Amino acid sequence: MPLLQVKDVYMKFGGVMAIAGVSFDIHEGEILALIGPNGSGKTTMFNLICGVFSPYSGHILFRDCQITGLKPYQICRKGIGRTFQIAKPFPKMTVLENVMVGSIYGKKNSYPLKKAREMAMSVIHSMGMEQKWDTPVTELTLPYKKRLELCKAIATEPHMLLLDEVMGGLNPSEVEEMIKLLKRIQSNGVTLLFVEHLMRAVMGLAERMVVLNHGAKIAEGSPVEVVEDLQVIEAYLGKENQFVKG
Amino acid sequence: MKSIYVLVVTLAVGLMCCLPIFLGPHSLHIVILTLISLIVATSWNILLLTHQISLGHAGFFGVGAYTCGALCEKFMPIVPLDILVGGIIAALFAVILGVICCRMTVWAIAIVTLAFAEVLKVLVIMVPSIADGAEGIRVPPIFGGVGYEKIACFYLVLFVSLLSLTCAYAIRKSKLYYAFAAVHDDEEAAGMLGVNPLKFKIIAFSVSAFMTGVAGGIFAHYISFIDPYTVFGLHISLDAQIMPLVGGLYTILGPVIGSFVLTSAGEVFRIYFGSGYLIAYGCILVAFVLFLPEGIVGWAQRLARR
Ligand SMILES: Nc1ncnc2c1ncn2[C@@H]1O[C@H](COP(=O)(O)OP(=O)(O)OP(=O)(O)O)[C@@H](O)[C@H]1O
Ligand SMILES: [Mg+2]
Numbered sequence: 001m002p003l004l005q006v007k008d009v010y011m012k013f014g015g016v017m018a019i020a021g022v023s024f025d026i027h028e029g030e031i032l033a034l035i036g037p038n039g040s041g042k043t044t045m046f047n048l049i050c051g052v053f054s055p056y057s058g059h060i061l062f063r064d065c066q067i068t069g070l071k072p073y074q075i076c077r078k079g080i081g082r083t084f085q086i087a088k089p090f091p092k093m094t095v096l097e098n099v100m101v102g103s104i105y106g107k108k109n110s111y112p113l114k115k116a117r118e119m120a121m122s123v124i125h126s127m128g129m130e131q132k133w134d135t136p137v138t139e140l141t142l143p144y145k146k147r148l149e150l151c152k153a154i155a156t157e158p159h160m161l162l163l164d165e166v167m168g169g170l171n172p173s174e175v176e177e178m179i180k181l182l183k184r185i186q187s188n189g190v191t192l193l194f195v196e197h198l199m200r201a202v203m204g205l206a207e208r209m210v211v212l213n214h215g216a217k218i219a220e221g222s223p224v225e226v227v228e229d230l231q232v233i234e235a236y237l238g239k240e241n242q243f244v245k246g
Numbered sequence: 247m248k249s250i251y252v253l254v255v256t257l258a259v260g261l262m263c264c265l266p267i268f269l270g271p272h273s274l275h276i277v278i279l280t281l282i283s284l285i286v287a288t289s290w291n292i293l294l295l296t297h298q299i300s301l302g303h304a305g306f307f308g309v310g311a312y313t314c315g316a317l318c319e320k321f322m323p324i325v326p327l328d329i330l331v332g333g334i335i336a337a338l339f340a341v342i343l344g345v346i347c348c349r350m351t352v353w354a355i356a357i358v359t360l361a362f363a364e365v366l367k368v369l370v371i372m373v374p375s376i377a378d379g380a381e382g383i384r385v386p387p388i389f390g391g392v393g394y395e396k397i398a399c400f401y402l403v404l405f406v407s408l409l410s411l412t413c414a415y416a417i418r419k420s421k422l423y424y425a426f427a428a429v430h431d432d433e434e435a436a437g438m439l440g441v442n443p444l445k446f447k448i449i450a451f452s453v454s455a456f457m458t459g460v461a462g463g464i465f466a467h468y469i470s471f472i473d474p475y476t477v478f479g480l481h482i483s484l485d486a487q488i489m490p491l492v493g494g495l496y497t498i499l500g501p502v503i504g505s506f507v508l509t510s511a512g513e514v515f516r517i518y519f520g521s522g523y524l525i526a527y528g529c530i531l532v533a534f535v536l537f538l539p540e541g542i543v544g545w546a547q548r549l550a551r552r
């Protein structure tokens with residue numbers, strides 16, 4: 001049984017079909033990459049899984065249980081964590097306090113403060129942010145902002161993490177570190193679904209990938225298969241050569 | 247550092263307790279009114295924690311006051327139970343308002359709450375059967391109107407305002423703070439971390455309204471005569487936000503400093519400028535918004551950090 005099943009999902013914005021009949025599965029423990037050109041509907045797909053939008057039609061099942069129509073906070077408590085493409089830290093709080101929001105409220109029964117603080121602290125350690133735990137988030141640099149997004153999502157103890165361009169804007173050595181972090185997260189038993197433009201990261205991490213174009217799925221398979229897929233090369237690789245280079 | 251805070255707080259409370267020895271009846275009256283507006287300002291500041299700005303706290307204040315008035319008139323004086331009932335009814339109104347407001351922007355919330363208070367005022371004025379209409383009603387004094395009534399009232403109000411500050415402090419130190427702050431900063435991100443924004447916005451609304459309703463009830467008993475223009479008046483809603491603004495938004499001490507600074511400034515100006523005092527008062531407010539937007543407490547914290 002797949003962990004997450006997306007079944008023939010459609011999403012409309014006004015008259016525009018942003019997601020048109022997409023289906024795919026994610027299995028327990030795997031790393032799946034969701035790629036596609038700008039505006040192809042990747043973030044929208046994330047928003048559908050997380051309950052920010054409900055689909056125009058179609059179903060999304062998590063552990064064989066219908067999650068379409070649930071609110072984001074309910075989906076979080078079912079065990080799906082998510083980072084935002086543009087980091088959304090809570091500016092009035094420190095790093096630790098930001099992460100604590102997730103560790104207090106991320107599960108069905110909220111943790112007491114003391115336990116939540118310890119847990120947030122250990123997440124911060126495991127993500128290599130221990131030197132920044134007391135920094136106001138407005139003073140963080142971009143790589144740390146990206147890591148904070150990860151910390152917050154992990155603090156909710158998810159079974160599955162949706163990562164929206166966590167490598168965007170990082171330099172090559174920071175990308176390497178991020179890849180290591182993600183592998184470590186996966187080795188702890190978390191299933192990963194990630195959106196990424198950086199081909200090097202996609203090829204290095206993904207076990208399988210799904211390609212979207214104009215809201216439709218145009219390819220799916222192992223990275224090698226997908227890269228060989230002609231249709232993809234026409235739709236995507238041909239236009240975006242930076243994608244091939246990386 | 248912590249022991250210094252404890253010392254300062256103890257000294258301040260001790261000093262407040264001694265006030266009736268030094269102050270004449272008029273000054274004591276001003277202090278009581280200041281403390282009542284402190285409670286309202288503190289509760290307004292709690293609502294702000296979830297990024298909801300109310301322009302209608304007079305509505306909750308009036309509901310508290312009129313509940314006391316009506317209960318004492320129709321049944322019998324059941325102080326202090328009627329004050330609590332007033333708070334609870336105000337909180338029920340807040341739950342309804344909270345549900346209406348939960349998907350609105352701050353500005354829309356400000357307008358809806360303003361309308362709420364005005365509608366209640368007009369209702370009470372227009373429908374005499376509710377509570378004697380525009381003429382107002384008598385409310386029996388809490389302590390039976392004996393000689394030391396005012397001093398007793400002072401201690402009651404002091405006690406309740408300390409309670410309201412304790413409540414604000416408890417929220418700051420509890421899990422609620424994390425949910426409030428997350429909802430304040432980014433509802434979408436808060437939701438992704440398991441926080442139900444709707445729930446916490448409504449909690450903030452009802453806690454805030456309860457405290458304001460209680461303040462209204464105490465006010466009614468203390469003044470012993472209420473009419474819609476006084477207890478539903480716009481000045482109550484305005485004070486509720488101007489005091490935290492001057493003292494320091496999002497801080498616990500802000501409403502305390504703000505209420506004392508503004509009422510003392512108001513009194514001094516009235517003595518020196520006569521009827522023109524409102525102009526001077528207004529100028530001070532504009533100056534604060536322009537030059538010290540973080541309020542007195544925020545400014546002091548910034549100095550201390552250097
Ligand atoms: N809230 C919204 N309202 C209206 N249209 C939207 C909304 N969100 C996304 N869209 C539209 O849906 C389409 C898909 O957008 P989406 O953000 O999912 O793309 P993406 O694949 O994440 O792109 P990028 O790589 O630039 O992040 C775009 O045409 C976008 O304009
Ligand atoms: Mg996107």
